[in-house]
Amino acid sequence: MNPTISIFDTNVLIQVVANLKVAQTFLLDGFFPNIVESDTQYVSIDVDVGKRRMSPFVSPLVEGKLVEARRIQTNVFEPPYIKDKRAPDLMRPVRRMLGERIAGGEMINGGAPMTAGERMEANLVFELADQVDMLKRRQEWMAAQALVTGKLTVSGDGFPTSTIDFQRDPSLTIVETGTGLWDAAGTVANPTNSVREWSVQMLKASGAxxxxxxxxxxxxxxxxxxDEVKNAILNSAIRANEDARLMQGPVAAPGAVLMGYWGTYRVWLYNDWYVDDDNKELPMIPDGTVLAVSDQLNGSRAYGAIKDPALGYVATAYAPKSWMQEDPAQRFLMMQSAPLVIPSRVNACLAATVTSSAA
Structure with missing residues (x-):
């Protein structure tokens, strides 16, 4: 071993420190369980448009009143396209891999030393896993945008900025101001009443x-x-009822952590971030926001066809491909996908800005 390298140097330590900033998919997994793969550039979602109609009164001596059949609405969307193209470092296969002993010894988990070909394969697996991770994070971002705003605004190279409006009822986007904010000095807000009002608004708009x-x-x-919530928590502890069992101590975890139950509601604390096109790290859900969501949202992860003749315009969630350039020698790796996260029953979610504080 090189005598100038200390055994305490980071690159000598045998412990591999993996990246912990992996994509969290709480919103996707919790509220967008359906998968739709289309063999065209469009995806279609059928929605049962329900109205609270009543049967008509008619005299038994006259002809029956013609009633319109229950209506099904088909929403058609064109998903934005993703092409994550990479040129992996050509020299990586002849250099030590992450976790491999200095001077090319065996891997930290034992076994024979890696060959250059094995390092190349391991590097491609690493890059592919990172592409999938980034695609998951993009879809979690889409889910957050859809739940917070009821819309999705996308832009990119050769792709004009466009907004997909899921047509959420405007009453389900709430912004408190002044003393109506929960953390305002002299606030008149009552979180219990606010949530009760939200539940009625959502029930009226969607039935969910x-x-x-x-x-x-x-x-x-x-x-x-x-005070009202604190008293509910105290009373629940004393009487062992189910009114409020909320965690009050400091807690943070990747994605969402279950803080307890309030009445019939599951209460979550959400923390996740993404890096935007300007290389700024931003929260998935802006601080100050509360989402009220129903498990009847029936959200979908939809995917348009892969627009690549070499892959046969396949209908799939994502399609990786790899090819070699001969001179200068370079391997390329590309991940293609046409994802769109759709809140199928869009009025089964509500977003409220209730504090002025920023994380």
């Missing part, structure tokens, strides 16, 4: 019931400071 409240940090801090 709130099952989950997803808090960002400052609204949750304001919630557990509210």
């Amino acid at each position: 019931q709130i099952t989950d409240l997803i808090f960002t940090n400052s609204p949750y801090n304001a919630l557990i400071k509210d």
Whole structure:
């Protein structure tokens, strides 16, 4: 071993420190379980358009009243396209891999030393896994945008900025101001009443019931400071009832952590971030926001056809491909996908900005 290298240097340590900033998919997995793969550039979602109609009164001596059949609405969307293209470092296969002993010894988990070909294959697997991870994070971002705004705005190279509007009822996007904010000085807000009003608004707009409240940090801090909520937590502890069992101590975890139950609602604390096109790290859900969501949202992860003749315009969630350039020698790796996250029953979610604090 090179005598100038200390055994305490990072590159000598046998422990491999893996990246912990992997994509979290709480919103996707919780509220967008359906997978739709289209063999065209469009995806279609059928929605049962229900109205609270009643049967008509008619005299038995006259002809029956003609009633319109229950209507099914088909929403057609064109998903944005993703092409993640990479040129892996050509020299990586002849250099030590992450976790491989200095001077090319065996891997930290034992076994024979790696050959250059094995390193190349391992590097391609590493890059492919990173591409899939980035695609998951993009879809979690889409889910967050759809739930927060009821819309999705996308832009990219050769792709004009466009907005996909899922047509959520405007009453389900709430912005509190002044003393209506939960953390305002002299606030007149009552979180219990607010959530009760939200549940009625959603029930009226969609017929769906709130099952989950997803808090960002400052609204949750304001919630557990509210006297009515504190009393509910205390009474629940004393009487062993189910009114409020909420965690009050400091907690943070990747994605969402279940903080307890409030009435019939599951209460979550959500923390996740992404890096935008300007290389700024931003929260998936802006601090100050509370999402009220129903498990009847029936969301879908839809995928348009892969627009690549070499792959036969296949209908799949994502399609990796790899090829070699001869001179200068270079391997390329590309991941293609046409994803769109769709809140099929869009009025089964509500977003409220209730605090002025920013994380």
